[in-house]
Amino acid sequence: MIVFSELLKSFINEKNISVKKLAANVQMDRTLIQKYMSGSRTPKNYREVQKLADGMMLLPEQQGELLDAYYRNLYGDKTYEGYRKIAETLEGMKDFRMKEPAVPAAFPDTGMPEEPQEEAEYVRHGKLEVEQAFISLLRKECERAGEEPLFIRMMMQPDQNEMLKLLLHAVGGRNVILEHILCLDCDGNNNENIMLIFSVLALAAECRAYHVYYYYDDIRSHINEMTLLPNMVLAGESVFLCNKERSECMILYKSAAAEFFAGQYNYMKKSAAKLAMHYELEGADEGILRDIQMDGTYMEFGYFPSVLLFPAGRKSSDDARNSREGAGIAGKYYFSERALRAYLNPDRADCGTECQRAREDGGMSQDERINCVGHWLARIREGQCLAYMADETKLAMEPGIGIFTGGRGTVGIWRKKKGKQLLLVKEWSVYDSLCGFEKFALDNDLFLDAETTTERIRQIWEESSKRTM
Incomplete structure (x- = not known):
């Protein structure tokens, strides 16, 4: 976190202005500005920060940096990020605008085979192979579903942003019903949970139906425990598992292992509570x-x-x-x-x-x-x-x-x-x-x-x- 007092001192030195001169420019007490510089006091509102920025004749980008540091010191990083997330959503829900994943068009299809096997288990290594395998699996399951909706269940934290983009790239706008289990922070006092919720709005927009379940845990220790295989997606009769870095994955189809992971998902769902319901209105x-x-x-x-x-x-x-x-x-x-x-x-x-x-x-x-x-x-x-x-x-x-x-x-x-x-x-x-x-x-x-x-x-x-x- 950028410390407001340190950034203020840095700008004062950069502009080569004395505290006495700055105090005269903004009609503030010199001792008060010195307390802001030492960190023993914080400006009472953003207007005081704006006055200091104007008094130093900061560029717009520098003014933004100073205000950002002030807000982070006042509210805390997570809480401030949560407020920014809400404001950004009202300004356009940027997460809805999915970018094309960085998968070369000529890259070979390393996902499920064209003709489904009775039982199949595949392992893929390397980020590109993992991403292509994920897209390939979802598209083939959509084809197998035909005119019926494809039912996808997944356990995946919303901070796995690239995985969500890959999922939308493969099935966005198709006849898909999505069920999602995620972990919310048991503390819940620092806007962590609202940032998680707003990160999955894209899924609600692109799927026919979207239902979310949650359970509480210490989210930091939870993520550490799930570093090996934090992402599990069940689509049709296939199971996709991959690590957080998307460097390794396993694909299971109609196997005993696939049934095992499906059972684990159902067990987690029983212990989870309904969080959100999505409607087409x-x-x-x-x-x-x-x-x-x-x-x-x-x-x-x-x-x-x-x-x-x-x-x-x-x-x-x-x-x-x-x-x-x-x-x-x-x-x-x-x-x-x-x-x-x-x-x-x-x-x-x-x-x-x-x-x-x-x-x-x-x-x-x-x-x-x-x-x-x-x-x-x-x-x-x-x-x-x-x-x-x-x-x-x-x-x-x-x-x-x-x-x-x-x-x-x-x-x-x-x-x-x-x-x-x-x-x-x-x-x-x-x-x-x-x-x-x-x-x-x-x-x-x-x-x-x-x-x-x-x-x-x-x-x-x-x-x-x-x-x-």
């Missing part, structure tokens, strides 16, 4: 959100505020109060200004694909949209819900991605790609991490405060209302 996500929003603990991060998709907004304020009081309204909404403008003006030429979801909300007219936003604004002013607009210079949320929770330890992650997909995760440390991210985001101004957001909603709403008069 056609309009059902609004129903799930509506049920969860009846709980006042509802919180939602997403490009588009789902509250504007509910029919309560179509009615007058009095009618809405009398029927389904608070339904689809209560809670906290973290959203993008671009989304609100696209919703109110879906035919604007500069909206592009950002208007797609707004156009698919049931065919509401522009007047109905304006009334809906007015109704929402009234509820915000009455304190029945809270709204926070993203500072898009710090967090540019991508359309079609959302994270929500209704309390009770349940977190939902939805994504719109070829239909709406939802992954529901039920585990308390993941829920706690999302609540921690909310405080992190507000403390570090990733979102405007509630009062400023309310004023911005009012201004945008009045602008749109005047255009239709």
